[in-house]
Amino acid sequence: MKRVAFLLLAVATVAGVIGSVARASGSADESAPIFVTKIPPGYRDWRLISVAHEAGNLNDIRAILGNDPAIKAYREGMLPFPDGTIIARIAWSYAPSEENNKIFGRAQSFVPGPAPDWYLQFMVKDSKKYAATGGWRYAQFDKDGKPADETMLKTCFPCHEPVKARDFVFTHYAP
Amino acid sequence: MKRVAFLLLAVATVAGVIGSVARASGSADESAPIFVTKIPPGYRDWRLISVAHEAGNLNDIRAILGNDPAIKAYREGMLPFPDGTIIARIAWSYAPSEENNKIFGRAQSFVPGPAPDWYLQFMVKDSKKYAATGGWRYAQFDKDGKPADETMLKTCFPCHEPVKARDFVFTHYAP
Numbered sequence: 001m002k003r004v005a006f007l008l009l010a011v012a013t014v015a016g017v018i019g020s021v022a023r024a025s026g027s028a029d030e031s032a033p034i035f036v037t038k039i040p041p042g043y044r045d046w047r048l049i050s051v052a053h054e055a056g057n058l059n060d061i062r063a064i065l066g067n068d069p070a071i072k073a074y075r076e077g078m079l080p081f082p083d084g085t086i087i088a089r090i091a092w093s094y095a096p097s098e099e100n101n102k103i104f105g106r107a108q109s110f111v112p113g114p115a116p117d118w119y120l121q122f123m124v125k126d127s128k129k130y131a132a133t134g135g136w137r138y139a140q141f142d143k144d145g146k147p148a149d150e151t152m153l154k155t156c157f158p159c160h161e162p163v164k165a166r167d168f169v170f171t172h173y174a175p
Numbered sequence: 176m177k178r179v180a181f182l183l184l185a186v187a188t189v190a191g192v193i194g195s196v197a198r199a200s201g202s203a204d205e206s207a208p209i210f211v212t213k214i215p216p217g218y219r220d221w222r223l224i225s226v227a228h229e230a231g232n233l234n235d236i237r238a239i240l241g242n243d244p245a246i247k248a249y250r251e252g253m254l255p256f257p258d259g260t261i262i263a264r265i266a267w268s269y270a271p272s273e274e275n276n277k278i279f280g281r282a283q284s285f286v287p288g289p290a291p292d293w294y295l296q297f298m299v300k301d302s303k304k305y306a307a308t309g310g311w312r313y314a315q316f317d318k319d320g321k322p323a324d325e326t327m328l329k330t331c332f333p334c335h336e337p338v339k340a341r342d343f344v345f346t347h348y349a350p
Contacts, residue, residue, distance in 0.1 A: 044222075044223075045222055046222075047219075047220055047221075047222075048219075048223055048238055048240065050286065050287055051226045051236055051237070051238050051267075051286075051287060052236070052272075052284055052285060052286045052287075053228055053236060053269075053284075053285040054283060054284055054285075055282060055283055055284070055285065056281060056282075056283055058283075061226055061227070061228060062226070063223055063226050063238065063349075065223065090349075092226075092349055094228075097227075100345060103337045103338075106231060107230060107231075108229060108230055108231055108233075109227055109228075109229055109230075110227060110228040110229075110230065111225065111226075111227045111347070111349075112225055112226060112227075112347075112349040115350075162278045163274075163278075170275060172286070172287075174238075174265075174267055174286075174287040175290075
């Protein structure tokens, strides 16, 4: 069940594990584990790539944000993404807005509700270091900052393989 | 029909008309019309406030972004919003992702499609100048930058009045 949920999570978005954000600035740390536990600082201030609603078991609404190299690459149509790219995905449960619907007298608005277990995901690009997983490192964290276990994270790359032609990234830029 | 659509647009979000962004920096221009035609520069680089899906006739998926005063006010729980606040709402048609659904074998992902006529909306705060409309000026633009007509824009404030207690802003911050 967890595995299925995680596979679905990757749809339309991205997933990733981060060891150290410092790594993105070029420092080599060959001893870093593939799946790590550090949330990239400042990700909530990053610019918007796109939004999505994932139906089915996930039933979430989500925003996909990118750091500066990510946004630049998207806007310039640059593929593959450059090393240092980080893509963040924030998911909230897909909740009807009771206060809006009361005002408008119909089931009109769906808005972010409480954070699901798959609240945060990241993809971090380092084409050499993570060549075995398409050049990306994957991460997932819940609302308390607890990382997903490695069994789940090992499903990220196989799920992203069908979009190899887009450098393993599902999300398109929303203009 | 247009009027109904516009009323609905305001749900879960915000709407607004901008005369001059310079105005937000404090310059007084009493001759500026209430509903104007200038899109705030750089809004696509602003930070994320929240996301939403509007069902019914709108059937869109949207992102709500804020300039720096907007984000600061939201994060600090500051009400009313300070003068200079601008809230932007980008809407895209709510489209099934055929490429994702093909990969996953089910109707899984809903993503941004083509821009609807109500592509962009803005609310600009100036408590003194726009006191007659709750301190906000409203705007709407289509994907070609064409502003909505005044008849439509005059429906913005009445629609926002039910959320006067939140300074006429529907959208909550998504953490």
